[in-house]
Amino acid sequence: MKTVLVIGGGVTGLKSASELAQMGYNVSLVEKEDYLGGQVAKHKYYKLAPDLRLAGDVIDPVIKAVESNANIKVMKHSHVVSVSGSAPEFKAKIKNSKGESEATFGAIVVATGFGHFDPTVKQEYGYGRFKDVVTNAEVEEMLNPNGPTKGELKRPSDGKIPKKIAIFQCVGSRDRQVGNPYCCRVGCVVSTKQAIEIKEKYPDSEVYVYYMDMRMFGRGWEELYGKAMEDYEVIFTRGRGAEVTLKNQQLSLRAEETIMDRPIQHSVDMIILAAGMAAGEGTIEAAKVLGIKQNDYGFLSPKDDFLSPNESSKPGIFIAGADKGPMDIENCIVEGAAVAAKVAGSLKN
């Protein structure tokens, strides 16, 4: 029985490993961090849209199932240094703190995921210059009761709870200037969810979302948008954030209220940048090590977007999840299952 190498222990990798193991295959799951769960674990995602379901409920059982499955060998804090050979006999060298090991695999699944865009380069937003300009990933950590601020949304500058909060959409997405012209797909729903969580916890706070479009195409997303407006009085303003400055020691933002046809400037206590998804470091490394094709933005290219969406440019190497492009968690889980089926099919012969 051939063994499958799954690179990446995030949502997608976990799902594909678990499906493959259930089908009777042996799986080696290589994860570069010393924990499983990918970005969900890294940034301590607390509640998932649209139902505000605890992320733990979704991911913990999967991690437990994977770790307790005898057919799955989990290698944490490890990474793949080189791969030689071709399907169905790949020889991979895996390195970790203990040393290097080599093994043979019948197929490889690349589920290395994404990385959050670093907004430092958008200098007009002052990320890094102004302490109270934070990213959505940082807010996710703050909202988690097990996180750095024990579930409280605190201003990094003085630890106080912000009263007026602005959320800027499309930071590092839909932006040709930074080389990411694509839509990050999840920025809108994540910000809407965070706005609701903030208003739920701090009913006296005011949340203003500055958007170009609110793209609520997922399951229950449009309803969540309605809920934010109606039940929580989140104010959505059509106008992309133009700049952030300090006025009288307070954070001040400028944008155009396009519906009012006028630029506006007002002060806030905190600005949350909805930083988009970019190709993760692991994805870029995997592409290099495996020699598989990437698209213009660094994400992994399927052999054919419609006809072979989970095959990479090399036979026997399969791709799934957010390493292909921005993707929400529900779709990542589906991708994990899809790629497992594809791998199984390829190994049957």
Place this chain on the structure above:
Amino acid sequence: MAENTDKMVIDGVELTGIWKEFLPSRILYEDVTTEFLDEVKKLPGGSTIVRCYQCGTCSGGCTLPDFVDKFNPRRFIDLVRRGHYDILVNENKDLVWKCVSCQRCTHRCPRGVNTQEVVRAIAKFLEDRKVFGKLTNDEAFDEIFMEEVIEDGRIDEIKIVKDFYAKTGRLKEMMSADQLSLGFKMLTSGRIKLFGGKIKDWKKVSQRLKEELQ
């Protein structure tokens, strides 16, 4: 003034209550057309107008709204895109050319619209259609600048100021006491020379540039 509380129907339209003046409709009853968009995108600097998706980042960071009410690059672009010529001319013609080229818009546009150059192209579009009825300061300066660059290769600051005032019919203003004393001070301190530097072989270049304009 007609004060009438009875039912009054004129041409099938019921008018009741007090009406003192004709109330204009808020609805924009204007035809849409992309012909102006086609025109502007062919003007110098105008080609990127087609990328705009009206996000408002340009207007949000623009220098001018603090000083010039209703200056709004995003709106200028939208009016051109949809062909709202009347609004562009009636409400915006005196605003568009005022852009001072601070570049904040182009600097931040996420779509790669060269907003400053597009706004400049929209201003030129209006100037070319003679909506001002006379030679504007903007047109005058552009024209003499081009002439001098092509003719001499370099801009002589005194010459261009003098030519600008002359072209806009304000030569007398330039000869005011303040300006003359300033000029005198410049001349005597050596900051301006009456005989500027000439570029060797510029005639050849000048000829070639003139051909490009054909």
Place this chain on the structure above:
Amino acid sequence: MKIGYFPGCSLKGMARAYDESTKIVAQEFGIDLMEIDDFNCCGALEVKGSNEKLSYMLPARVMDSAKGRFHVDAVVTPCNGCYHSLLRANSAMNENDAAKGDVISFLKDVGYGTYEGDMDVRHFLELFYNEIGPEKVKSAVKKPLKGLKVASYYGCLYERPKTITKTGYKSKRDDSENPYFQDELLKATGAEVVEFHASASCCGGAHALQDESLAATLSASVLSSAKEAGADMLVLPCPLCGAALDIKQPEIIKAHGEKAKLPVVYFTQLIGLSIGKTPKELKLSDPISNPMEVLKSKGLA
């Protein structure tokens, strides 16, 4: 280091103080400026609105002369406007094959025909900061500008638009929102750099003739903001801003009052002064806004 020097029309005219002081400072610190003396006007902000081809050809001729005649791979200019024009022409030539073709054919007809769009274009301020730097300035200071409070002003085209200046992206470029290179150099001279929020705001210079009242209002805003921040003078790296803020200052004061009264100098003049050069060499009497009065009162000139 050897580098092509493109002064631009303004530096040969009303802003000769900037030309002289730049050359002096460059020489003192070992920068060999090879002046492209057959330079033509870069086209400033005017030509690009009237004719696209000419707006690339004019700057390209300067760079062609630098390459063909002086054999340099880099050109430095002290003027924001020229910086903008040169970068813009390069950008067009590198991204648009048609533009590149037009320019190359023009240069073959009337220039040296060597240029294809690959010149390294530097602004003198960022070149000086990177290649020389505040530390070397500090060591060379003979007459620290103690007690002099300066507002470090950059204008617009030095740092924007980042699509061509690559500020915030490319190495050796300044910050795109809050430039600081000039601040650091001025601090090295011993002067105190005040905190002033209009350092990257527009002076209105592009419309100084065509729209006098708006330009005056914008300039007044910059000057008064610097004055309110406690500055004794405004320091800048661009002759177009210099024309708007200095030469037009009497008219600005007339319209907006004493709050807009502030001496204006070029940064190379102050660096030169701090390393022991005379006010006469640095043409510190040139500015209409009378910086000599303040310098004398502080015992610095």
